[in-house]
Amino acid sequence: MNFDDTPDEAAYRGRVRRYLDEHRGELGRHGDRTRRGGDTGPARAAQACLYDGGLVGVTWPEQAGGQGGTAMQQAIVDQELSRAGIPMLLGIIGIGMCGPTVIAHGSQNQRDRYLTRLLRGDDIWCQLFSEPASGSDLAGLRMRAVRNDDGTWRLSGQKVWTTLAHVADYGIVLTRTDTEVAKHRGLTMFVVDMKAPGVTVRPLRQMSGGAEFNEVFFDDVLVPDSERLGDVNDGWRVALTTLMSERMSLGGGGTEVGMGVGAVLEHVAHRIVDLPEDRQALVRQDFGRAYVASLGIRYTGYRRLSAVSKGTLPGPEASAGKLAGTKAARATADLAVRLLGDEAVYARSADGSSAWQDAQASLPGMAIAGGTDEILRNILGERVLGLPPEPRADKGVTFSQSLASSSTGGAA
Amino acid sequence: MNFDLSDEQRALADAARDFFAASTSPADSRRALDDGTPVAPGRQALAETGFAAITVPESSGGGGGSVLDLAVVAEQAGRVLAGPSLVTSARAAVLLAGDDAHLAALADGTAGYAVLDGTSPVLDAATADRFLALRGDDLVCGAGTVTVGAPIDPTRGVGDVALGEVTVLATDARLRWERAERVGQVVLAAEGLGGAARAVELGVAYAKERQAFGRAIGSYQAVKHALVDAYVGVEQLRSLVWWAAWAADEAPDELPMAAAAAKALSAQVFEQAAETLIQVHGGIGFTWEHDAHLFWRRAKVDRLLLGDDVAAFDTVARLALTLPAAPGAPAAAAAHEAAR
Numbered sequence: 001m002n003f004d005d006t007p008d009e010a011a012y013r014g015r016v017r018r019y020l021d022e023h024r025g026e027l028g029r030h031g032d033r034t035r036r037g038g039d040t041g042p043a044r045a046a047q048a049c050l051y052d053g054g055l056v057g058v059t060w061p062e063q064a065g066g067q068g069g070t071a072m073q074q075a076i077v078d079q080e081l082s083r084a085g086i087p088m089l090l091g092i093i094g095i096g097m098c099g100p101t102v103i104a105h106g107s108q109n110q111r112d113r114y115l116t117r118l119l120r121g122d123d124i125w126c127q128l129f130s131e132p133a134s135g136s137d138l139a140g141l142r143m144r145a146v147r148n149d150d151g152t153w154r155l156s157g158q159k160v161w162t163t164l165a166h167v168a169d170y171g172i173v174l175t176r177t178d179t180e181v182a183k184h185r186g187l188t189m190f191v192v193d194m195k196a197p198g199v200t201v202r203p204l205r206q207m208s209g210g211a212e213f214n215e216v217f218f219d220d221v222l223v224p225d226s227e228r229l230g231d232v233n234d235g236w237r238v239a240l241t242t243l244m245s246e247r248m249s250l251g252g253g254g255t256e257v258g259m260g261v262g263a264v265l266e267h268v269a270h271r272i273v274d275l276p277e278d279r280q281a282l283v284r285q286d287f288g289r290a291y292v293a294s295l296g297i298r299y300t301g302y303r304r305l306s307a308v309s310k311g312t313l314p315g316p317e318a319s320a321g322k323l324a325g326t327k328a329a330r331a332t333a334d335l336a337v338r339l340l341g342d343e344a345v346y347a348r349s350a351d352g353s354s355a356w357q358d359a360q361a362s363l364p365g366m367a368i369a370g371g372t373d374e375i376l377r378n379i380l381g382e383r384v385l386g387l388p389p390e391p392r393a394d395k396g397v398t399f400s401q402s403l404a405s406s407s408t409g410g411a412a
Numbered sequence: 413m414n415f416d417l418s419d420e421q422r423a424l425a426d427a428a429r430d431f432f433a434a435s436t437s438p439a440d441s442r443r444a445l446d447d448g449t450p451v452a453p454g455r456q457a458l459a460e461t462g463f464a465a466i467t468v469p470e471s472s473g474g475g476g477g478s479v480l481d482l483a484v485v486a487e488q489a490g491r492v493l494a495g496p497s498l499v500t501s502a503r504a505a506v507l508l509a510g511d512d513a514h515l516a517a518l519a520d521g522t523a524g525y526a527v528l529d530g531t532s533p534v535l536d537a538a539t540a541d542r543f544l545a546l547r548g549d550d551l552v553c554g555a556g557t558v559t560v561g562a563p564i565d566p567t568r569g570v571g572d573v574a575l576g577e578v579t580v581l582a583t584d585a586r587l588r589w590e591r592a593e594r595v596g597q598v599v600l601a602a603e604g605l606g607g608a609a610r611a612v613e614l615g616v617a618y619a620k621e622r623q624a625f626g627r628a629i630g631s632y633q634a635v636k637h638a639l640v641d642a643y644v645g646v647e648q649l650r651s652l653v654w655w656a657a658w659a660a661d662e663a664p665d666e667l668p669m670a671a672a673a674a675k676a677l678s679a680q681v682f683e684q685a686a687e688t689l690i691q692v693h694g695g696i697g698f699t700w701e702h703d704a705h706l707f708w709r710r711a712k713v714d715r716l717l718l719g720d721d722v723a724a725f726d727t728v729a730r731l732a733l734t735l736p737a738a739p740g741a742p743a744a745a746a747a748h749e750a751a752r
Binding site: 001002003004005006009265268269272281283284285287288289291292293295296297299300302303305306307309310317320323324374377378380381382384385386387388389390391 | 413414415416417418480612616619620627628630631632633636637639640641643644647648649650651652654655658662669673676677722724725726727728729730732733734735
């Protein structure tokens with residue numbers, strides 16, 4: 001047992017660190033890129049700079065524009081980017097989810113046209129899965145794709161909670177192509193041009209006040225058959241590739257959710273000394289619990305990284321990392337805001353800062369995005385602990401039958 | 413990075429699991445409550461297998477192993493609520509370092525040691541005949557009079573000890589004392605890990621089998637999610653137990669933080685797992701005949717041993733924030749380096 005890099009890993013880390021040092025000025029700072037309406041040019045340039053250094057698409061095959069590297073190397077890159085305070089890449093959805101789906105299910109032509117541009121940040125991608133009527137129950141989605149006589153497809157319907165749709169050039173979109181089979185069996189995936197006629201993107205304002213995600217309307221959007229990903233009605237299998245990739249990018253190596261315990265530590269250390277003794281004792285209890293939780297998450301991440309470095313792919317147990325991380329981050333942000341004292345009732349402190357208030361108001365979203373806490377618990381309960389699944393009312397019926405029964409009977 | 417057990421440690425865990433499964437079970441804990449049957453496997457058997465002296469150097473008759481080796485074994489002991497605790501022998505091994513006669517007695521089981529913490533109830537006092545204590549900065553050893561109260565958990569052998577005449581084994585022993593206490597916390601957390609992991613397994617097995625409203629209760633999210641939360645806690649705890657044991661062996665600067673964190677999380681996770689075990693079982697889980705309450709009893713007592721969970725969380729916070737140690741708490745050997 002040890003926490004050290006192997007000689008190969010250390011050499012790789014050294015190269016990554018040198019590259020980041022040499023190019024630090026081109027790579028941006030935390031908080032640079034999320035402002036809506038801002039120019040995405042600098043963020044795209046930062047991603048291109050990292051790509052040129054071989055730090056984007058580390059595990060992707062070389063034919064796909066990647067480095068053909070190991071998952072451990074990717075983990076090292078993630079650690080070093082975080083250590084250097086470099087903001088999350090603009091193309092993160094494409095790199096983490098859309099790209100792997102194109103690699104696995106796209107045609108050679110699609111791979112050639114899309115992947116290198118995606119990695120370089122020339123094109124930004126989004127993932128169009130959730131709909132107003134189907135979130136956790138993704139396979140119940142309604143957006144239609146109908147084939148025209150000339151073989152092209154016509155897409156109509158609505159997607160929602162689509163991160164980055166407002167700046168995206170392309171998206172992968174999951175549609176319903178057959179309503180007369182079970183819900184999982186009638187889905188088909190496409191690559192869609194987000195600038196195509198009939199695509200309308202509207203921002204959604206979040207409870208935190210920010211607007212990083214969107215609703216997207218498709219009104220008879222034409223998509224060539226060559227942009228289909230995988231077979232007709234095989235879209236569920238294609239979507240599972242995307243969701244697996246998402247879990248690997250979110251479950252990761254114990255990277256921190258929210259503000260990070262280091263920032264909280266500094267904040268608590270600064271504030272605790274001015275509190276009366278009884279309050280100090282309470283804050284130490286709360287902070288002690290938060291800190292122990294962060295250690296548990298960090299060292300569990302190291303266990304996963306060790307498995308990765310031996311070549312094991314993360315399984316469903318990686319969902320535990322997001323579950324625990326979200327819980328700890330929420331408790332931590334609450335503690336941090338409480339420590340602001342009377343100022344904690346305001347969205348912004350007298351000195352103009354709002355970092356803790358913003359974190360507190362954004363973290364409820366972490367318990368929903370990328371698999372709600374409840375869905376993650378189902379995955380862990382069923383796939384890791386082997387507990388039986390909950391019975392499903394729409395099992396053994398076609399999609400159209402389940403729609404009919406849910407609109408006529410059901411929730412009285 | 414290789415944060416994982418070695419093949420040898422996995423083999424050791426298997427051997428320990430076989431031994432503990434063959435020599436005791438939670439039913440022994442119930443018998444001890446019913447009629448005072450001594451806890452199993454008992455001091456002599458733990459000495460004969462060598463588990464009691466894993467961390468004693470080979471030259472003194474022990475196994476020459478690491479704290480991590482011991483933690484691996486302690487997890488297995490915890491699964492079946494074995495007694496006496498490996499915490500006691502682990503602490504004694506640290507305190508008696510360099511004293512071949514005492515270490516040999518510890519290793520072959522001819523003496524039963526227990527360790528006093530001020531006036532707190534003493535772990536494994538009921539089966540001990542030699543007591544180690546800190547007086548000023550002196551490590552002392554002697555016989556004592558044990559008063560055993562009515563135990564919540566009978567496997568811990570807790571009692572009050574009035575020390576008789578003592579001899580000084582070492583002067584200037586405070587640092588050694590603090591290390592022993594921290595190693596004890598690590599081993600206690602490892603036993604808690606085993607108990608908690610076993611409680612989750614038992615709960616999961618029952619939830620798969622028990623039917624209500626026409627289906628297995630484990631299919632209901634209310635039951636499933638409670639078990640998952642306990643499972644997630646167990647895996648976080650496993651990480652901290654391994655880290656803390658590794659720190660005891662390899663990184664003394666990290667031990668104060670790691671030991672307190674493992675102790676604190678173990679208290680939290682074991683309690684949650686044991687309470688979930690009872691709840692998932694419903695009425696049967698509340699009966700004397702079922703094992704669930706025996707895990708619950710162990711969890712309710714363990715959280716208070718070697719300093720309670722509140723003190724451990726406080727220690728973590730003070731170390732992280734570099735505040736002075738609480739009165740009576742071991743001083744930090746070195747501030748924890750938060751960022752690895």
